[in-house]
Amino acid sequence: MNYIDSSLKVVGTRPLRPDGVDKVTGRALYSADTRAAGMLWGKILRSPHAHARIVKIDTSKAEAMAGVYAVCSAADFPDIPSEEAFVGEGPMNFRDLAQNVMARGKVLYEGHAVAAVAASTPAVADAALAAIEVTYDVLPYVIDVEDAMAADAPVLHDDMFTAGVDPKPTKASNIAKVVKFKKGDVEAGFAAADVIIEDSYTTQPVHQAYIEPHACLATCAADGQVTIHASSQGHFMIRAYTAKLLGMDMSNIRVNPAEIGGGFGGKTLIYIEPVAVKLSQKSGRPVKIQMSREDVFRGTGPTSGASVTVKLGAKKDGTIVAAQTVLKFQAGAFAGSPINPGCMCGFALYDIENIDVLGYDVVSNRPKVAAYRAPGAPIASFAVESLIDDLASKLGMDPLTLRQKNMAKNGTKTHYGPTHQNIGFEQVLAAVQTHPHWKSALPAGQGRGLACGFWFNIGGESTATVHINEDGSVTVATGSPDIGGSRASMGMMVAEVLGVDISMVKATIADTASIGFTHLTGGSRVTFATGMAATQAAEKVVDELKKRAAMIWEIQPDAVEWRDGKAFPAGSNAGGFEPLDLAELALKAARTGGPVNAEVSVNAQGAGAGFGAHICDVSVDKETGHVKIERYTAIQDVGKAIHPSYVEGQIQGGAAQGIGWALSEEYIYSNKGQMDNPGFLDYRCPVASDLPMIEAVLVEVPNPRHPFGVRGVGEVPIVPPMAAVANAIKGATGLRMPDLPMTPPKIRAAFDAAG
Amino acid sequence: MSNLSYAAPTSVDDAVKLLAGSSGLAKVLSGGTDLLVQMRSGRLKPDLIVDTKKIPGIIGIREENGGFVIGAGTAGAVVEAHAGLNKAWPGLVEALDLIGSTQVQGRCSLAGNLCNASPAADSVPALFAAGAIAVVVGSKGKREVPVEQIPTAPGRTSLAKDEFILEFKLPVRPARSSDAYLRFIPRTEMDIAVVGCGISVTLNEAGVCTAARVSLGAVAPTVLLLADAAAILVGHTLDADTLAKLDAAAQAACKPINDKRGTIEYRTKVAGVLARRVAAIAFDRAAGKSTGKAH
Amino acid sequence: MAKQYVSATINGEQSEFLCETQQSMLDVLRDVIGLTGAKEGCGSGDCGACSIILDGRLVCSCLMLGVEANGTTITTIEGIAQGDKLHPIQQKFLEHAALQCGFCTPGLIVATKALLDENPNPTETEARYWLAGNLCRCTGYDKVIRAVMDAAAVMRGEAA
Numbered sequence A: 001m002n003y004i005d006s007s008l009k010v011v012g013t014r015p016l017r018p019d020g021v022d023k024v025t026g027r028a029l030y031s032a033d034t035r036a037a038g039m040l041w042g043k044i045l046r047s048p049h050a051h052a053r054i055v056k057i058d059t060s061k062a063e064a065m066a067g068v069y070a071v072c073s074a075a076d077f078p079d080i081p082s083e084e085a086f087v088g089e090g091p092m093n094f095r096d097l098a099q100n101v102m103a104r105g106k107v108l109y110e111g112h113a114v115a116a117v118a119a120s121t122p123a124v125a126d127a128a129l130a131a132i133e134v135t136y137d138v139l140p141y142v143i144d145v146e147d148a149m150a151a152d153a154p155v156l157h158d159d160m161f162t163a164g165v166d167p168k169p170t171k172a173s174n175i176a177k178v179v180k181f182k183k184g185d186v187e188a189g190f191a192a193a194d195v196i197i198e199d200s201y202t203t204q205p206v207h208q209a210y211i212e213p214h215a216c217l218a219t220c221a222a223d224g225q226v227t228i229h230a231s232s233q234g235h236f237m238i239r240a241y242t243a244k245l246l247g248m249d250m251s252n253i254r255v256n257p258a259e260i261g262g263g264f265g266g267k268t269l270i271y272i273e274p275v276a277v278k279l280s281q282k283s284g285r286p287v288k289i290q291m292s293r294e295d296v297f298r299g300t301g302p303t304s305g306a307s308v309t310v311k312l313g314a315k316k317d318g319t320i321v322a323a324q325t326v327l328k329f330q331a332g333a334f335a336g337s338p339i340n341p342g343c344m345c346g347f348a349l350y351d352i353e354n355i356d357v358l359g360y361d362v363v364s365n366r367p368k369v370a371a372y373r374a375p376g377a378p379i380a381s382f383a384v385e386s387l388i389d390d391l392a393s394k395l396g397m398d399p400l401t402l403r404q405k406n407m408a409k410n411g412t413k414t415h416y417g418p419t420h421q422n423i424g425f426e427q428v429l430a431a432v433q434t435h436p437h438w439k440s441a442l443p444a445g446q447g448r449g450l451a452c453g454f455w456f457n458i459g460g461e462s463t464a465t466v467h468i469n470e471d472g473s474v475t476v477a478t479g480s481p482d483i484g485g486s487r488a489s490m491g492m493m494v495a496e497v498l499g500v501d502i503s504m505v506k507a508t509i510a511d512t513a514s515i516g517f518t519h520l521t522g523g524s525r526v527t528f529a530t531g532m533a534a535t536q537a538a539e540k541v542v543d544e545l546k547k548r549a550a551m552i553w554e555i556q557p558d559a560v561e562w563r564d565g566k567a568f569p570a571g572s573n574a575g576g577f578e579p580l581d582l583a584e585l586a587l588k589a590a591r592t593g594g595p596v597n598a599e600v601s602v603n604a605q606g607a608g609a610g611f612g613a614h615i616c617d618v619s620v621d622k623e624t625g626h627v628k629i630e631r632y633t634a635i636q637d638v639g640k641a642i643h644p645s646y647v648e649g650q651i652q653g654g655a656a657q658g659i660g661w662a663l664s665e666e667y668i669y670s671n672k673g674q675m676d677n678p679g680f681l682d683y684r685c686p687v688a689s690d691l692p693m694i695e696a697v698l699v700e701v702p703n704p705r706h707p708f709g710v711r712g713v714g715e716v717p718i719v720p721p722m723a724a725v726a727n728a729i730k731g732a733t734g735l736r737m738p739d740l741p742m743t744p745p746k747i748r749a750a751f752d753a754a755g
Numbered sequence B: 001m002s003n004l005s006y007a008a009p010t011s012v013d014d015a016v017k018l019l020a021g022s023s024g025l026a027k028v029l030s031g032g033t034d035l036l037v038q039m040r041s042g043r044l045k046p047d048l049i050v051d052t053k054k055i056p057g058i059i060g061i062r063e064e065n066g067g068f069v070i071g072a073g074t075a076g077a078v079v080e081a082h083a084g085l086n087k088a089w090p091g092l093v094e095a096l097d098l099i100g101s102t103q104v105q106g107r108c109s110l111a112g113n114l115c116n117a118s119p120a121a122d123s124v125p126a127l128f129a130a131g132a133i134a135v136v137v138g139s140k141g142k143r144e145v146p147v148e149q150i151p152t153a154p155g156r157t158s159l160a161k162d163e164f165i166l167e168f169k170l171p172v173r174p175a176r177s178s179d180a181y182l183r184f185i186p187r188t189e190m191d192i193a194v195v196g197c198g199i200s201v202t203l204n205e206a207g208v209c210t211a212a213r214v215s216l217g218a219v220a221p222t223v224l225l226l227a228d229a230a231a232i233l234v235g236h237t238l239d240a241d242t243l244a245k246l247d248a249a250a251q252a253a254c255k256p257i258n259d260k261r262g263t264i265e266y267r268t269k270v271a272g273v274l275a276r277r278v279a280a281i282a283f284d285r286a287a288g289k290s291t292g293k294a295h
Numbered sequence C: 001m002a003k004q005y006v007s008a009t010i011n012g013e014q015s016e017f018l019c020e021t022q023q024s025m026l027d028v029l030r031d032v033i034g035l036t037g038a039k040e041g042c043g044s045g046d047c048g049a050c051s052i053i054l055d056g057r058l059v060c061s062c063l064m065l066g067v068e069a070n071g072t073t074i075t076t077i078e079g080i081a082q083g084d085k086l087h088p089i090q091q092k093f094l095e096h097a098a099l100q101c102g103f104c105t106p107g108l109i110v111a112t113k114a115l116l117d118e119n120p121n122p123t124e125t126e127a128r129y130w131l132a133g134n135l136c137r138c139t140g141y142d143k144v145i146r147a148v149m150d151a152a153a154v155m156r157g158e159a160a
Ligand SMILES: Cc1cc2nc3c(=O)[nH]c(=O)nc-3n(C[C@H](O)[C@H](O)[C@H](O)COP(=O)(O)OP(=O)(O)OC[C@H]3O[C@@H](n4cnc5c(N)ncnc54)[C@H](O)[C@@H]3O)c2cc1C
Pocket: A681, B027, B028, B029, B030, B031, B032, B033, B034, B035, B036, B037, B052, B072, B073, B098, B099, B100, B101, B104, B107, B108, B109, B110, B111, B112, B113, B114, B115, B116, B120, B121, B122, B123, B159, B163, B164, B165, B166, B190, B191, B192, B193, C044, C045, C046, C063
């Protein structure tokens, strides 16, 4: 069924979330909050070198220590052969995943895991790590993406031959692959342009910086069955990859989803679970591994840093007739940066006839990148949206008008294939135009920036079950970890379909043994895909309830109508029965065929693409280069906001992360290839006093492919901020800052250079 | 594994005895906001921790002979709430108040900030500018040491193994005197100073500076006391020429390094900027023209 | 090294425990006493997820030794509600959807409690600076600050 044009009672309201009380009282259990009898503490030894051959790992001293129960290194794990897979939110090879979890032969970045111990206390575990002797043969290393592409760069993998070029290279390099997209004839486009503009940009890797470090508790029973308690963006993902890396059957692993303290894409991979299982297998005891913040920074994925050039050609009237970009993305130590979406997203916002995109996926001696909100898109859009702003100045056009002139509409064919359908970019830009922020006069000395963003959003496999409990209350269980209020949305969609008050419905997350397969919480898919499964399960339950009422009334099921949480006879012909509510139907369930439940699995298609536009005002201290965000508005097409507060929250949080990416977040490396700022004091995420209120404006252009019109909302908001801030700085100072982060020293230096 | 011992003596004598008698590395503990971080990271592996917070007088603020005495372990939040200190030494109070978060303010102390001996310590330029005196206790009794003689190098002090700071004495404030402190950080909070500057001045009735102390943090291995810069201020009002000279003197005094928090070039320029801004606030305050916070 | 005996008042109850000297108060709360509401986001004072109120002052429990708790009075997130009645701050965090993942929430609520105990009528700027030591990566702070301001108003008896 489709509810887009129905009058809705629950969807669109703002009830309290079902898991809220536990989370405001400290009772909710996150990954590090559980213990088990006889539990040991697992710790991981990490490489101090950016690049080295492992000559020898001597664990004998550690093994002999009192209180040490197990030690392991790569030798204890199966040597996984090369197998291309889609891991997390991006492509990866299972061999690489295995070697990222535990280095084999070589360490490829500072922080790369080389061995692990399980001991009676954290202090004993630390001492045991210190007693492990690793002999390294230190190799030359490379950090920066351009350096890594140089002909004489140290090569990380001697079997890496650039894919996507013809003929296949015979010499190994750090370029994992080359990606190309073409539309029209870009040369002809530039030839026809009145104005051509080009610039180069760099972005730094930024960490997802979820506040909860990775942690897990693994217990291996005598019969080989394994239970893992961990937080992640997908407990089925943990099961699958742990099984793969340990050569186990999935049915022998059960993963309990702990509450998750943030992920943003960074918890779509595994790092510690196979290690904890291995240590538990070896020791016969439950093992808990808890990363420190340093471990998180040194050992887990940030997103790519990149260097990008963009060239645009336009007619005098502002029509962009040619667009070209070259993107070089850091993948970290193993292939698999989000170069593909990076190549697609920057120009996906505009209807441009001639496009040429070239992308490189490049490895270097840094942690392997992991997904981070709209992987790849923010980098591309920082460059493209900065250059569009400069194009507007060059043409003497308003930056909004220029975008409106070129915006993608329904029917615009993208350079990567699909044609846009049911998109709301036009409505988003119209909302910018009428928004008080855009219309307000700019306070003296400030600058205003506008930038836009796009993300595909994804669907995919999800399962949901709806149970009518014996008393008529309702439980909805799904396989999607709740990372920001999705329990509330699931419960609301089910309540809407059942026609009951939200207080009657409780949403839970079921473990891997208790519900059908569900893909990751990521790509902004949960409310869309899992929501679709939950809605359909609720509809099945309604059908079943109608049958039960028909049975009680001894009439035909199609003579029963479901309204406001009750079965009614459909019209006077059906008979004069008193309506039956959920409690009454539940009470009679045993006599009408047993419990009323439905489980629905879907492979959801038709996730509607999302567009957003951000307006940012800044002031800049010209002597120190300090930038203050004075006002910020984020406008986005969200399809349909099931729970508007959590949709706004996604937008505000994404914008704040983007502001951090723009101004202050970066990996700083020492001259030994070691990360110099692996803590929150010097890895500078925005704090409360850095930000103003962030106004989230929800534009609702329903996605017809979802019963309530939902499109994903979590990714788009991180795409525009970097260019929005950069364009605002340009407005305030006249300076184009092409390198992220736009730190005070860079801005002051730009002032000095400009004289 | 550590064999760490802990003691919380209730007198100076007991504390000194513990320190003197320790065979391994003994560390004095005030708020622990440096010590615990260093212990956790493995940079510091003490054998004995002597928690000073139970020693009478080491926490609290009192007036003595017209000047203030601040207990060495008094938490930042306590100092910030003290009306008299805010009036007489607004720069010192704001410098201490800039350290860390509200949570850190609940614990951090002047003594810890000074004895951790980081060149970027926020309260230290303000202490230097104030001409504060550290009252040091040890086996040989009490001695009074100008604060600028305490830190000797990053992480090092001139204190002997059995010594610690009991309290700080601030000089009597002449009329038309005040101070100010500013630091530059990339965010608005929760950063370590890229540059810090503390200035204390006394003016005559005409607004001409009669005494000044100027101090810079994070631009050299230790916090600097700038005699040249102070001399530029004395005998002048804050006219454009004096400000330009102050800016130049501050820049000239810098011997910074490139690190994750700033470059040599940037630190040097910003030192000049801050010196001008801080002087302006200190002069205004001394002249009774402003009472608000500098940051 | 023998363990240290410590006696403290935690959430209104007299509590006795043994801990290792190097254990932080956060480790003691989580691993010795079993109060896991305070979280470890960094272990170095930078994130505020471990916030507790110690003798009336907001501190990071990760920056305090367990042995230092002897003779003190401590409030953790588990001690903020009165029985099963939520504190107005907790209620407002829920109403304003001021949490997404909720990992920073215990620390933020404890820090807000300390703020409003000291300053019942903070400005938005004061609230933002007070809470600058509590990192939240999910919300962008907007709804957090709204919840804090609204809770303050309710506690002053002003708003509904
Ligand atoms: C999150 C965070 C943010 C921070 N931000 C800042 C900042 O913005 N600016 C800044 O300057 N600092 C900052 N710091 C560092 C620290 O908070 C300060 O240096 C603080 O003043 C240290 O005081 P303490 O009482 O906690 O010292 P402790 O950790 O107790 O001691 C520090 C050192 O001083 C010694 N010591 C302590 N008391 C005495 C005494 N009475 N006599 C002799 N030696 C003594 C100790 O042995 C130790 O070596 C920050 C720390 C953290 C964790």
